Amino acid sequence: MENENIEKHTHSEEDQHYKLHRAEVLLAKLQESESRLQLAIDSTKLGTWDWNRERGKVYWSAECKRILGLRAEDHISFQEFLERIDIADRSDVKDKVREIANGSNEGHIDVRYKVRRFDDDSLRWIRIQGTVFVENKTLTRFIGTMLDITDTIQAGERNALLAAIIASSNDAIVGKTTEGIITSWNNAAQKMFGYAPEEIIGESVMKIIPEDRKEEEHYILSKLRNGESVEHYETRRRTKAGQLIDVSLTISPIKDDSDNIIGISKIARDITERKQEEKRKNDFVAMVSHELKTPLTSILLYAQLLVKKSTKVEDTSFLNMSTKIEAYVKRMISMITDYLGLSRIEDGKINIQKTHFALKPLADEVMEEARLISSNHTLEIVGRESVEVFADREKMRQVLINLVGNAIKYSPLGGPVTLGWESALDKLRVYVKDEGLGVTPEDQTKLFQRFYRVNDDDRQNIAGFGIGLYLVSELLRLHGSTIAVDSKLGEGSVFYFHLDPKIS
Structure with missing residues (x-):
């Protein structure tokens, strides 16, 4: 009997220990669960x-x-x-x-x-x-x-506002993947290109790009994949009806919070009407310039004849006046030539006919003409006489006349103007140097834009239309070269470019 009681007591203690241990395990699990819950909440x-x-x-x-x-x-x-x-x-x-x-x-x-x-x-x-x-x-x-x-x-409100702006914009706003697949298409895009969203979303953007412009899209996509943007890129696109329209594109990469590129945003503005207006204006300028150039050429011939006859007249004022007439007629013809060149460049009708020619005789012609319009500048030519270049001689004449003319015009107090050339590795560096007004770094970035003129007190009375340097830039581009400038305000400028030489 006593053994039975001992046995029962032992079992009771074991049972209590087990229950206590079980309670401790459950409590530990509960505390662990609460800790996990608190971590999740935090x-x-x-x-x-x-x-x-x-x-x-x-x-x-x-x-x-x-x-x-x-x-x-x-x-x-x-x-x-x-x-x-x-x-x-x-x-x-x-x-x-x-x-x-x-x-x-x-x-x-x-x-x-x-x-x-x-x-x-x-x-x-x-x-x-x-x-x-x-x-x-x-x-x-x-x-x-x-x-x-x-x-x-607030993000929802911003997104709603952005969606409203996109929907009501007059510019076509298109979203696409980095592979060029269209993902969004606003109302203006439908109006501009003729495709409804359900027709174009999921399609390649190549659907609205003309055959002769396919390569430029690959170029644009490669820039965007590198995180670069493209602003005010003027090109042409094809509508659903097959009509070609002129557009100005601003294209930017779309990035996530980690700065990864996840898409592309394209804004397209229809500039067809503006382009047509520009063409009408250029056609008019070309027509007027052509009509003016014919009588001016005749006037120039008569002026040159007068100059020759004047050398036999004792009165020197007669020779001076005849020389001035010749200079101003040449200046007008040069301006008209620039206008015609501008019109042809914009129409894509300008031809470059490269030949080998000596640079020194061309430089002599340019400086001789410059002397007719300048009396207080020292004009100098620096460079080897044996140098020949491979370029379009008439276009190079136009380039140098513009650069030397600008150097004279923007050195109103006179001073030296140098037209020179020198070897630069396998190229020939041609330059025009002056000690005139100079150009600020900010203006230097815009100098070669069409119709751009520096606006300051020193230049307000200097005539010009802002097409000379633009024309120079375009003519050199067609030669595979570029115009550059080194300048300091108040100290002068050096304009230069590179050509392929031929040393004879």
Whole structure:
């Protein structure tokens, strides 16, 4: 009997130890589960709150207090919280709370509204999700979460505004992948190109690109994949009806938060009407220039004849006047030649006929003509007489006349003007140097744009149309060269370019 009692007592102790161990394991798992839950809550920036009828107070987590602009030691009642709700939302929220308080059923709520922070009174959007617990038809507990959704709301508003701007824009706005597949297509794109969104989205952008422009799209895509943008690129595109239209494109890469390129945005502006207007203007200028050039050529011949006859007249003023007439007629012919050249370049009708020719005789012609319009400049030619170049002689004459003429014009106080050339590796560097007004670094970047003129007090009385340097730039481009400038304001300028030489 005694053994049986000992045995029962031993089993009872073992059973208690097992239950205690089991309870400890369960408690440890519960604590681990709570820790994981807290980590999950912290990672989502969720605040938690808990109202208990027995306790009569509201527990606000640290994240809730941060959202509401409270310090860690601050405590507020539910009523104080309600008073911080924006006045526009307050009555609706209070009605909802009253409905919950008077209710007899458990349930879930999910509401969004604005609150004013306690610390700086700033307005923040929050989302409240909670569960109501009821016992014996009485509200006993109300727990839930709080999340600051201000950034999400504002991002949504910005996206809605951006979508409205895109939809109402007069410019075609097209989204595409880095492979050129169209992903978005606004109303203006439909109007411009004739394709409805359902017809074109998912298709390659090559569908609206003419055959002779396919390669430029590959070039543009390669630049964008490298993170570069393309601005005001003028080209042509094909509509659904097969019509070619002139467009100006601004194309940018679309990047995610990690700066990865995830797409391409293209804005296209129809400039067909502008191009047609420019063509009409150029045609008119070309026609007028041509009509003027014919009589001026005759006047020049008569002026040159007068100069020859004047050398036999004792009165030197007669020779001076005849020489001036010749100089001004040549200047007018040079301007008209520039206008005609500009028109031909824009129409793509200018031809380059390269030959080998000696540079020195051409330089002599250019400087001789320059002497007719300048009396207080020292004109100098520097370079080996044996040098020949491979270029279009007449186009090079036009380039050098413009550069030397500019050097004289923008050195109003006189001084030296040098036309020279020198070897530069396997090229010949041709330059025109002056000690005139000089150009700022900012203006240097725009000098070779069509119709661009430096606007300052020193130049306001100097005549010009801003086409000479543009023409120089284009003629050299057609030769496979580029014009460049080194200049300091008040010290002068050096304009230079490179040609293929032939040393005889």
